[in-house]
Amino acid sequence: MRKRKHALAALVVAIAATGVVLAAGVGAGSAKSNSAFKVAWIYVGPHNDGGWSQAHDAGRLYVQKMLGSKVQTTYKENIAVGAQLQQTVASLVNQGYKMIFGTSYGYFSKAFAAKYPSVLFEQATGTDVAKNLSEYFGAAEDSVFLSGMAAGAASKTGDIGYVVAFPIPEVIRHANAFTLGAQVTHPGAKVHLVWTNNWFDPAKEKKAAQSLVAAGADVLGQNVDSPATGQFAESKGIPWVGYDSDSSKFAPKSWQTASVYNWGPYYLSRVKAAMNGTWKSGFYYGSMKSGFTGIAAFGPSVSAATKAKIAAKMKAIENGSFYEFTGPLYDQSGKLRVKSGVRMQVLKGGTNSLYGMSWLVKGVVGSPKG
Amino acid sequence: MRIERRLRQPRWLIVAVPAGSLVFAFFAAGLVLYATGHNALSSYRQIVDAAFLNSGAIGQTLTQATPLAFTGLAAAAAFRMRLFNIGAEGQLFMGAITADAAGLYLGGHGWPTALVIFAMVIAGCAGGAAWALIPGALRAFFKTNEIITSLMLNYVAAYVLTYLVFNTESYWRQTKGFNASVFPTSKTLPNDALWPSAMIHARGGIALPLGAGIAVLVAFLLWFLFTRTRFGFEAQVLGDSPRAAQYAGMRTRRKILAVMGISGAVAGLGGASQVGDFAHMLDADPNGLQKQYYGYTGIVVAALARYNPLAVVVVAFLIGALQNAGNTLQGADFPSGLVGVMQGIILFSALGGELLVRYRVRVGRTMPATEAA
Amino acid sequence: MTVQSEKDRRGADGAPPPPAVEMRGIVKRFPGVLANDRVDFEAAAGEVHALLGENGAGKSTLSNILTGLYRPDAGEIFIDGEPVQFHSPRDALDARIFMVHQHFRLVEPFTVAENVVLGDHRGEGRTFRLRHRAIEQRVAELSKRYGLAVDPRARVWQLSLGEQQRVEILKALYREARILILDEPTAVLTPQEADVLFETLREMAAEGRTVVFISHKLHEVKAVADRVTVLRGGRSVATVSAADATLRSLASLMVGRELDSGQPARARTPGEPVLELTDVWSDADRGDSAVRGASLVVRGGEIVAVAGVAGNGQRELAETVAGMRRATRGKILVCGKAIRAGDPRSAIAAGVAYVPEDRLGTGVAPSLSIASNLALKGYRERSSSHGPLLRIGRIREHAVELIQRYSIAAPGPGAPARLLSGGNLQKVVLAREFSGKPRLLIAASPTRGLDVGAIETVHAYLREAAADGVGVLLISEDLDEILLLADRVAVMYEGAIVGETSREEADVEEIGLLMAGGQDPRAD
Incomplete structure (x- = not known):
């Protein structure tokens, strides 16, 4: 027993000694004062995940490129909500970061933002708005709808597999938009869901894709962050519709298109506002028209006819003459959920809210409860 | 060349080896840093700052160290008896679930906070113990390998945790309000179910969570139990030689059940502390608590502490510091993979050093001298 | 089969052939033990040669030297008159010497045929791809020819111990063994299986092979062997023809050292019974019953020794009385009170002390x-x-x-x-x-592996305990020790007490005969 104590004492002493030596040795050199505005991004997955987080990181690099030495940006990747997030934010604040973008729901709450009143927080996909907490997202339902059209056109049997993360309104709304799009180019198309209960889990996503193909799907789509589904589709020679980023390099033959986000311009405007003091908290919902969302370049197997159909719909959405979530909309059981002519709203509560959507449209096969 | 067990451990080794392995780790990691174009010294400086020196750093380290202390103690308690309970992870989840339920149920009714917290502690222990008793009973009555069963139950517990909040409208899930319909969340604990922390006014305020205090207390209790009681004596004999325990008339099955129960209860207490001290709700997100792997890291902590409960607390603090520093270090100019490599080198050196204390490397074919009396 | 015929082995000049195996002056030391002390041994081609001796007499060491597992400290080995040196078991295998160990060397998930060919570095065993069909056919031929009934495609774990032994013998035959050593092969067999095995061994010998049969059971030795070499205390004491020997003469060779009377025990007056066993049965670790209807009484103040060759249920008997093994039948009374079967704590509480055979691991x-x-x-x-x-x-x-x-x-x-x-x-x-x-002390082989000084100390403590009125149940394979300490001697054979005598009336030869199953109805 006594020996063990000695061992631990030695360990503590050694660590402390090393700390002192290092502190003394480097102390002078690290006092590089920097007047650049410090902005940080927190990602739920790796910054090069080929999907969601990579799209955000592209936005960060855009900000860095546009503002040059006036800003200093960094990111923290693979950050779990809870203790790890709290530590990460604390250390960022400690290092002088004044603005933090959290790119996943559940990172920042009003109470959390209140702990750091001098720091500006922005959170993607959430709804909590406070004095120093903003929310932002894009109307990806429009672009997902268009990517669904590509999926429907690529399908021969009308059975499309869709790998989905969590049974939450964001994903449900995208699954619905995707289905509605597929039904435009392939009337009666069915979209089969497999939930992974994770945003980024390549192994699980691949398994989900496998089971979908085994169940008869001849096209795959996804609302998860990694390109694992696409890699599997490529190995089977099945068309694939991605999400978040242009991931054609992971599956060059299977690639159709994807709904993508262009976070850069939003980030740039917000960072600029923060630097010159005009930043105000709010809820931003970017559209296709503003260039916030869009669809990626088409793959080689997409026909000219399909491209034309998608371009026409895109134009209609942009000029307001078409909106996919306009009634009549029926749910899986065939019940009328949105009356003819009624448009669904983004934030308003109730059944008409996109942000509270908990039911799946007719043609989706799967449970909205996961 | 061969490796043989040391019969006696010279005193100087016990000091030299940990220090030496630390120096080795810093050199080895330094080479990696140099090869990847980073300044080793400033990186180390950042580690020390982030772990101990920055304002609030100690508090952050404690946040990470507290659950590790619980899971480390859970592993130490079981491993001492050679019961390889790999299930602290799942037992922690279960403890979090039951403690959260107790907090939600009893809080907000004007009961004294101390009573609510006490109930949460008991509930957390019960939840963890019950989960650990499944592999315990299988081992005691059917001789099933507890490594496999306890490991498998970790996955079950993780799925249960996610299911409770993401896939069903359970008691734990927040169902009221617009926010709850946007993304599934747990109910937040009422104020009188939150665990208090003591503030030390130094270095920008160090918050000592109640859980950290409980962990230290549990460490002392376990140490006392294992060294000063009949129960501990029996567990020790059973761990060393089950045949000798049977020969001495000890009740083997009861002891297996009791030790697994204690181990699970301590892990479950870690879950209660997660809920009461830090999250203030049931963190069911697969990207949250489940990605921290406290249960598995606890095994490393216990091994480094040689299953001594008092040492577990110290080691947990150091590992917590290392993990905390890792979060600070990674970023645009420092890949998170490199952080993992550095942490791996440090842990590997520490464990390898342990080996050198217990074994020695002999070169040549000479027979070992008999050191026995 | 390429076993040399009688004619080939006879030299050109017609001189008698050299023995198939000859070992001269073999010495093997282990720390603290002289396991083989100038042992001479020879066996001819075409004979079954028994190696007889008590446990620890050096039989296993000798056979391990012959199979290349150990290297002798001194001495020479000749195979067919040629001096050989075995550096590894592989060398012995190359000389076609094969041993069937007491604990089989088989891979349980493999089939019989796969086990037979495994490790064979000639022929089929050497090729990368196994030709299963051919090997199985060859194994089936061998098993038919030697009456070793076993299915070549069965998996080893499915086989009984007797069948597994046949696989080991098949391995030897497959490799064309000339010298086959079997270490206590009947320990795992029923009497009927043993009879079949003896026939097989005789047949193998008739083909000109040499069979070395290690045993301490006299009637078996007499039944199967042509000649018998007796080892005692690491030395070879005699080689006799089995036909001329009697059970009695073999027994006396095996155990009959000059008895060192030492300090004979003082006459003690036994007190009340502290242990009464009536028809006690208990199971072996594996399979059958080890203790089969043992009855015995130990009184306070007396030392009762249970003599017997290891493996006849003495260890299990000791464990049963100590509560570490559940008695399946019968009555155990300690100081007149029954103890709970299989509960060591109840035995301890009743006053049973136990010095187990396995010191490090059970005793401490x-x-x-x-x-x-x-x-x-x-x-x-x-x-x-x-x-x-x-x-x-x-x-x-x-x-x-x-x-x-x-x-x-x-x-x-x-x-x-x-x-x-x-x-x-x-x-x-x-x-x-x-x-x-304690009221009762069970001492199981309490001096095994100890040096002379320590043995004396242990003996003194046992006598002291008896003098204090403790009943001592001594379990030992060492007859000297038993005759030195015991007031009464009980002999255990195949799980039962087959004879009991007071020390004064004890006759070493009689005891040796009982120990080796000489009173067994099958013996004569």
Whole structure:
């Protein structure tokens, strides 16, 4: 027993000694004062995940490129909500970061933002708005709808597999938009869901894709962050519709298109506002028209006819003459959920809210409860 | 060349080896840093700052160290008896679930906070113990390998945790309000179910969570139990030689059940502390608590502490510091993979050093001298 | 089959052929033990040669030398008159010497045919791709020819022990063994299976092979062997023709040392019975019953020895009385009261002390301190604990006292028990067992592996215990020890007490005969 104590004492002493030596040795050199505005991004997955987080990181690099030495940006990747997030934010604040973008729901709450009143927080996909907490997202339902059209056109049997993360309104709304799009180019198309209960889990996503193909799907789509589904589709020679980023390099033959986000311009405007003091908290919902969302370049197997159909719909959405979530909309059981002519709203509560959507449209096969 | 067990451990080794392995780790990691174009010294400086020196750093380290202390103690308690309970992870989840339920149920009714917290502690222990008793009973009555069963139950517990909040409208899930319909969340604990922390006014305020205090207390209790009681004596004999325990008339099955129960209860207490001290709700997100792997890291902590409960607390603090520093270090100019490599080198050196204390490397074919009396 | 014919082996000049195996002056030392002391052994082609001896007589060491597992410290080995040196078991295999060990060397998930070819570095075993069909056919041929009924495609784990033994013999035949050594092959067989095995062995010998049959069962030796070499205490004492020997003469060769009377036990007046066994049965670790209807009485103040060759149920009997093994039938009374079957605590409470055969591992917990081991049973007593709490100080004081009283050479009470030598370890066990103030002491092979000094100490403690009125049940394979200590001798054979005699009337030859199953109806 006594020996063990000695061992631990030695360990503590050694660590402390090393700390002192290092502190003394480097102390002078690290006092590089920097007047650049410090902005940080927190990602739920790796910054090069080929999907969601990579799209955000592209936005960060855009900000860095546009503002040059006036800003200093960094990111923290693979950050779990809870203790790890709290530590990460604390250390960022400690290092002088004044603005933090959290790119996943559940990172920042009003109470959390209140702990750091001098720091500006922005959170993607959430709804909590406070004095120093903003929310932002894009109307990806429009672009997902268009990517669904590509999926429907690529399908021969009308059975499309869709790998989905969590049974939450964001994903449900995208699954619905995707289905509605597929039904435009392939009337009666069915979209089969497999939930992974994770945003980024390549192994699980691949398994989900496998089971979908085994169940008869001849096209795959996804609302998860990694390109694992696409890699599997490529190995089977099945068309694939991605999400978040242009991931054609992971599956060059299977690639159709994807709904993508262009976070850069939003980030740039917000960072600029923060630097010159005009930043105000709010809820931003970017559209296709503003260039916030869009669809990626088409793959080689997409026909000219399909491209034309998608371009026409895109134009209609942009000029307001078409909106996919306009009634009549029926749910899986065939019940009328949105009356003819009624448009669904983004934030308003109730059944008409996109942000509270908990039911799946007719043609989706799967449970909205996961 | 061969490796043989040391019969006696010279005193100087016990000091030299940990220090030496630390120096080795810093050199080895330094080479990696140099090869990847980073300044080793400033990186180390950042580690020390982030772990101990920055304002609030100690508090952050404690946040990470507290659950590790619980899971480390859970592993130490079981491993001492050679019961390889790999299930602290799942037992922690279960403890979090039951403690959260107790907090939600009893809080907000004007009961004294101390009573609510006490109930949460008991509930957390019960939840963890019950989960650990499944592999315990299988081992005691059917001789099933507890490594496999306890490991498998970790996955079950993780799925249960996610299911409770993401896939069903359970008691734990927040169902009221617009926010709850946007993304599934747990109910937040009422104020009188939150665990208090003591503030030390130094270095920008160090918050000592109640859980950290409980962990230290549990460490002392376990140490006392294992060294000063009949129960501990029996567990020790059973761990060393089950045949000798049977020969001495000890009740083997009861002891297996009791030790697994204690181990699970301590892990479950870690879950209660997660809920009461830090999250203030049931963190069911697969990207949250489940990605921290406290249960598995606890095994490393216990091994480094040689299953001594008092040492577990110290080691947990150091590992917590290392993990905390890792979060600070990674970023645009420092890949998170490199952080993992550095942490791996440090842990590997520490464990390898342990080996050198217990074994020695002999070169040549000479027979070992008999050191026995 | 390429076994040389009688004609080939005869030299050109017609001189008698050299023996198939000859070992001269073999010496093998292990730390503290002289296992083989100038052993001479020879066996001719075409004979079944028995190697007879008590446990520890050096039979296994000798056969391990012949199969290249050990290298002798001195001595020579000749195969067909040519001197050979085996550096590894592989060399012995190349000389076509094969051994069937007591514990089989088989891979359980593999089939019989795969096991047969496994490790064979000639022919089929050497090719990368196994030709299953051909091997199976060859194995089937062999098994038919030698009456070794076993399905070549069965998996080994599905086979009975008898069948597994046949696989081992098939392995030897497949490799065209010229010299086959079998180490106590009948231990795992039923009498019927043993008879079949004997036929196979005779047949193999008739083909010109040499079969070395290791045993300590006299009637088997007589039934199967042509000649018998008797080992005793590491030396070869005689080689006799089996046909000329009687069970009695073999028994006396095997055990009949010049008896060193030493200090004969003083006549003690036995007291009340402390142990009464009536028709006790209990199971072996594996399979059948090990104790089969043993009945015995031990009175306070007397030493009753159970003699017998290892493996006849003595260890299991000791464990049954100590509560470590559940009695399946029969009655065990300690001081007139029944103890709970299979509950060591109940036996301890009734006053049963037990010095187990396995010191390190059962008798003591190796990594725990000497003090802890001295408290291994007494920790529940009021002197060592206070409710659930241990009285660490008292335990340590007690340990210091016992270390002194029993002069245990130890670095201190805190040192781990595994650092102690065998003799000191046994002192720790004895000190602890005596400090529990027992009524009955079971001592199982208490002097095995100890040096002369330690043996004397242990003997003295056992006598002292009896003088204090404790009933001592001594289990030993060493007849000298038994005759030196015991007031009464009971002989155990195949799980039952087959004879009982007082020390005064004890006849070594008689006991040896009983031990070796000489009274077995099958013997004559």
